[in-house]
Amino acid sequence: MPTVTTADGVEIFYKDWGSGRPIMFHHGWPLSSDDWDAQLMFFLQEGYRVVAHDRRGHGRSTQTSDGHDMDHYAADAAAVVEHLDLRDVIHVGHSTGGGEVARYVARHGGDRVAMAVLIGAVPPLMLKTDANPAGTPIEVFDGFRDGTANRRSPFFLDVASGPFYGYNRPGAEPSQGVILNWWRQGMMGGAAAHYDGIAAFSETDFTEDLRAITVPTLVMHGDDDQVVPIAASAEITITLLPHGTLKIYPGYPHGMATTHADVINADLLEFIRATG
Template sequence: MPYLTLKDGLNLFYKDWGNATGQPVVFSHGWPLNADAWENQMFFLGDRGYRVIAHDRRGHGRSDQSWARNDINTWADDLHELMAHLNIKDATLVGHSTGGGEITRYTGRHGTSWVKKLVLISSITPLMLQTPVSPHGVPMSVFDSQRAAMREDRSAFFYEVPKGPFFGFNRPNATVSEGLIQNWFNQGMQASFKSTYDTIRSWETDFRQELKDLNIPVLVIHGDDDQVVPFAAGGNETIKLLKKGKMRVYHGGPHGLPSIEVDRINTDLLQFLEER
């Protein structure tokens, strides 16, 4: 399995699939998952001639578990090291949830000279935390309760999240997939306690200026029934800050769109990639 040894000595796992000379698409996963969360999209695009890359964020999946530096700036720098290592140019970066924050911070710290387009799916941008400038955001008390739930019984918490709000399986008449629930749980428990606990702090990050500064095309995809990152605070506000933004609202869509709306996400991604 391919690993990159980062400058600080940590080993980062990644997948590099598809056409080695194809247009590169780089995926950043959500919390507390890993690169496996993107398999439907990677298979779809790889089968159509794209080069598709996804990594396990430090502390997650098969990457080394770090005690410190589990923060948005470090993740952006890790991604930059990976792209440099693989000599990736003119890439489209695709981020889900926390991964959307990661790729946005990447552009703020490393610019867009290596990046052609961005796709933000159910992203934590522009400011997930409820504040006077983000009144529709998530109260700090919710983040505190999630930290408390992890300290009390992480395994129970990591079962309830996919069983309920993440995929919208707590909604009436939802078609529940026990396989998706188990897969989410397995990925979450493979990640380190410390990394997943520290990640919650990243949801307090303000990405507004980075979004305003972007001068490349950005596709924003968000479900209007997202119970994790509310649409009113997420996609609805993100699109307002972008110079070259395009919005896709998935009516009734939950947070875990890449797994619940596989065909639609794949179609929207392909269409956006093919646009000149």
């Protein structure tokens, strides 16, 4: 398997398909690069070089006990970029991966980055605090920790069959294939990495990262996102980005890149082509 070894000895698995301008995809918690299948195949067929990696502790990367925080996530992404010598890159991140993109672009990107896309992304801060009253209460994340530590397999099925894809909404038509694929990806990773990753995605403040991103950035968010509510994320993020564009999808869930891949892919392609 293709891997790159980080400075602290962690092997990061990556996919690198095709040629042309590179697009790098950053997955959400607790998934893997496989979550981007619909995007990887679409953009590969459009003539792009597509790259996606498994975050440390996730998928096929090393199940290390250390470094499950945004600083390490961003540094690991940088290791993949440097190993492949990617330039003029479009970085696309979903959920936790959106936080990873924000921190990577702000702290490591330099002149290698052309543009960024944040889909259902966690910035600027998920956790409810006095300064962030629209955030999600800590008790919700404590529930995620309990489920991950003590009943990970059924808990992951509950997340995938419920709020992640909006399958708990009236009239929804759940796809067992989509649910089981989410569960499969999650169970490939390490419970310790997933447990620590909850604090990473929920308690990291990306405010200054967003302010430091100077490249054109597309923010895509469903207004029925039950995992990363739009009022505490995209609607604030867009006010912090120097060159941001917000696109809201009425009724779309957190996992809209899977449930509505045709729409999301087309809009991504339009943004890339229009931005240059």
